Amino acid sequence: MAGRVESPPPPAKPVPHPDDLSRPYWEAAREGKLLLQRCSSCGEHQFYPRPFCLACRGSELEWIEATGRGRLHTFSVVHRTADRAFAADVPYVFAVVELDEGPRLTVNVVDTALETLECDIPVRVVFTSIGDDTTVPNARGEA
Numbered sequence: 818m819a820g821r822v823e824s825p826p827p828p829a830k831p832v833p834h835p836d837d838l839s840r841p842y843w844e845a846a847r848e849g850k851l852l853l854q855r856c857s858s859c860g861e862h863q864f865y866p867r868p869f870c871l872a873c874r875g876s877e878l879e880w881i882e883a884t885g886r887g888r889l890h891t892f893s894v895v896h897r898t899a900d901r902a903f904a905a906d907v908p909y910v911f912a913v914v915e916l917d918e919g920p921r922l923t924v925n926v927v928d929t930a931l932e933t934l935e936c937d938i939p940v941r942v943v944f945t946s947i948g949d950d951t952t953v954p955n956a957r958g959e960a
């Protein structure tokens with residue numbers, strides 16, 4: 818009798834590893850707040866966290882809480898994934914959201930009917946716990 822070959826368990830999903838620069842962002846995310854950096858010199862917002870302003874190269878950056886509102890810039894519905902860590906999640910929506918403040922954020926679109934998705938629809942950032950005291954921003958259609 819042929820033995821059944823068991824697949825090994827899926828690998829763990831990647832998790833963020835906060836450093837001194839990104840720690841405020843991840844701590845706020847755990848509380849359901851989306852932080853962006855704003856340059857004190859030129860007023861531009863940026864994401865992800867960096868030690869200087871991309872617009873003017875200034876280094877006076879402050880954290881501000883974003884509105885959490887934006888538009889769906891682009892997206893893809895993932896039906897098959899080569900990454901076994903995400904295989905149980907299909908279909909899922911991989912997307913880029915353009916926040917009202919300007920920066921773009923890579924997220925999953927959650928709790929939204931797939932047939933309602935199209936570029937430029939309004940979305941709102943929501944937060945998803947991924948365990949180990951870690952929360953990540955995602956987005957949900959506002960329609």
Ligand SMILES: [Zn+2]
Nearest residue numbers: 856859870873
């Ligand atoms: Zn600047």
